[in-house]
Amino acid sequence: MNIHESTYDVTFCTMIESRRQCRRRKNIKLFNKPIPVDHDEQYITLMKWMKEHGFNCKGCCLKPAVFSDTGRGLMTKKNLRPGDSIVEIPRHLLVTAKDILNTELGPIIKRQQQTPTPYQVVCAFLITERSKGKSSFWYPYINVLPKDFTTPAFGSTKQANFDVLPTIVRSRAINQLQDIRAAFETASCLFEDIERAFAQYRSVFSFDSFVWAWFVINSRSVYMEPSGCEAFDPKASDDFALAPFLDLLNHSPGAEVTAGFDPVSNCYRIKTLDSYHAYDQVFIHYGPHDNVNLLLEYGFVIPSNPHDAVSFELGAVVDAVKSQHDSPLPCRRTREVNDPWEFKAHTLKSANLDLDLSCSMSGPSWNLQTALRILCMEYNEIVTWKRVIAENNISPATNNLISMALHKLTTDEQEQTLSMLQKLDDGVCEENTDYVENVRMLWKERLDILRATQVELDPNG
Numbered sequence: 001m002n003i004h005e006s007t008y009d010v011t012f013c014t015m016i017e018s019r020r021q022c023r024r025r026k027n028i029k030l031f032n033k034p035i036p037v038d039h040d041e042q043y044i045t046l047m048k049w050m051k052e053h054g055f056n057c058k059g060c061c062l063k064p065a066v067f068s069d070t071g072r073g074l075m076t077k078k079n080l081r082p083g084d085s086i087v088e089i090p091r092h093l094l095v096t097a098k099d100i101l102n103t104e105l106g107p108i109i110k111r112q113q114q115t116p117t118p119y120q121v122v123c124a125f126l127i128t129e130r131s132k133g134k135s136s137f138w139y140p141y142i143n144v145l146p147k148d149f150t151t152p153a154f155g156s157t158k159q160a161n162f163d164v165l166p167t168i169v170r171s172r173a174i175n176q177l178q179d180i181r182a183a184f185e186t187a188s189c190l191f192e193d194i195e196r197a198f199a200q201y202r203s204v205f206s207f208d209s210f211v212w213a214w215f216v217i218n219s220r221s222v223y224m225e226p227s228g229c230e231a232f233d234p235k236a237s238d239d240f241a242l243a244p245f246l247d248l249l250n251h252s253p254g255a256e257v258t259a260g261f262d263p264v265s266n267c268y269r270i271k272t273l274d275s276y277h278a279y280d281q282v283f284i285h286y287g288p289h290d291n292v293n294l295l296l297e298y299g300f301v302i303p304s305n306p307h308d309a310v311s312f313e314l315g316a317v318v319d320a321v322k323s324q325h326d327s328p329l330p331c332r333r334t335r336e337v338n339d340p341w342e343f344k345a346h347t348l349k350s351a352n353l354d355l356d357l358s359c360s361m362s363g364p365s366w367n368l369q370t371a372l373r374i375l376c377m378e379y380n381e382i383v384t385w386k387r388v389i390a391e392n393n394i395s396p397a398t399n400n401l402i403s404m405a406l407h408k409l410t411t412d413e414q415e416q417t418l419s420m421l422q423k424l425d426d427g428v429c430e431e432n433t434d435y436v437e438n439v440r441m442l443w444k445e446r447l448d449i450l451r452a453t454q455v456e457l458d459p460n461g
């Protein structure tokens with residue numbers, strides 16, 4: 001997560017619960033009642049440790065609980081009104097990359113020829129501190145972190161993990177995994193130096209532990225002003241901090257909060273702008289993420305997510321328009337313009353109109369509408385496409401062509417969606433994990449959007 005100071009968004013991630021928690025979650029699904037877990041040893045230890053280090057336990061209205069729909073989260077012990085502060089974490093319980101320069105790892109980080117990124121530094125910190133077990137100062141915090149994540153990249157050793165994703169999502173997951181691997185590989189000198197300096201860290205820096213630490217940061221850190229520290233790669237973002245306890249807050253697309261570090265009280269504070277009854281789950285807002293983003297970065301999916309959309313590759317949009325033409329496109333061919341479809345695709349790419357080709361519950365995006373309009377243009381219109389779009393003078397025939405192409409696009413996508421849902425029902429993935437459940441929900445939500453788009457096109461069905 002990343003709660004952005006003054007933008008009111010907090011960005012966080014997912015966890016697969018421990019078996020015990022998982023059983024609990026199944027049990028509470030039956031009763032649909034949240035189960036407070038604040039008396040579990042790990043949370044007692046966490047709260048005691050936080051109290052010893054300046055956290056105002058008495059003033060905190062939240063306690064951990066397991067909820068039937070969202071898993072572990074925080075429950076309020078009293079009614080809350082808009083403007084109420086829900087959590088305040090003292091500065092010295094937050095961890096930024098710069099703070100790690102003051103640990104045993106600091107001298108090694110500072111002498112790296114290739115300056116590491118803050119992400120690599122915080123990964124190194126999490127991996128070494130986790131390996132210390134109970135002897136780590138941070139043990140009470142690390143002990144309540146998820147052991148696993150339900151993001152596609154986290155379980156990427158299983159090929160089926162990616163195979164069950166929509167094509168466009170699969171390529172994003174593959175890119176994400178490549179980025180993480182590249183970050184792991186460029187940090188190898190740092191890790192080797194740490195291992196040379198401290199025998200106890202020998203062999204702790206595996207790719208698996210790096211991916212775990214990566215998703216801890218990705219899904220659970222809050223926004224902090226960049227430190228501008230010279231020990232880090234200046235091109236990489238340095239604007240996040242780990243935030244114990246606060247990172248137990250779940251996301252709701254409708255939640256409103258203000259959040260940020262307050263230099264006067266020297267703590268990171270979140271205030272809710274919503275009302276809650278005692279024993280409700282309190283939510284924050286990680287940002288206006290669609291379900292694909294939520295799955296890739298956090299490992300969960302929101303049913304009826306108002307920010308959700310189905311994106312299409314440019315090739316699929318071109319094919320949908322192409323399929324509406326029985327004969328080759330009536331357009332002047334010149335030496336420069338050999339294939340009119342390629343020319344149109346090129347026109348779209350150079351105007352960035354190959355991006356955000358999507359449909360949501362409110363219909364096709366502006367880019368998708370414009371791309372379809374351009375793809376349906378005659379050659380003489382294309383050369384002045386900006387003017388044609390601005391005039392917005394669409395003939396009924398072109399309008400019909402656009403609608404039919406959109407219908408074809410959404411029908412093809414629906415067929416793929418239904419076929420994948422069938423495969424998932426048939427057990428294409430051997431284990432019915434939380435990851436598979438999330439992927440199934442991702443496809444179902446896509447189906448709803450595609451169907452709504454078609455109803456919009458043809459309300460009489």
Ligand SMILES: C[S@@+](CC[C@H](N)C(=O)[O-])C[C@H]1O[C@@H](n2cnc3c(N)ncnc32)[C@H](O)[C@@H]1O
Nearest residue numbers: 012013014015070072247248249250251298300
């Ligand atoms: C910052 S953590 C929040 C606390 C987390 N549930 C935990 O137990 O550690 C973010 C992760 O919580 C889960 N999460 C957050 N909001 C959720 C929601 N509305 N529904 C389901 N899972 C959610 C996701 O696994 C996400 O990656």
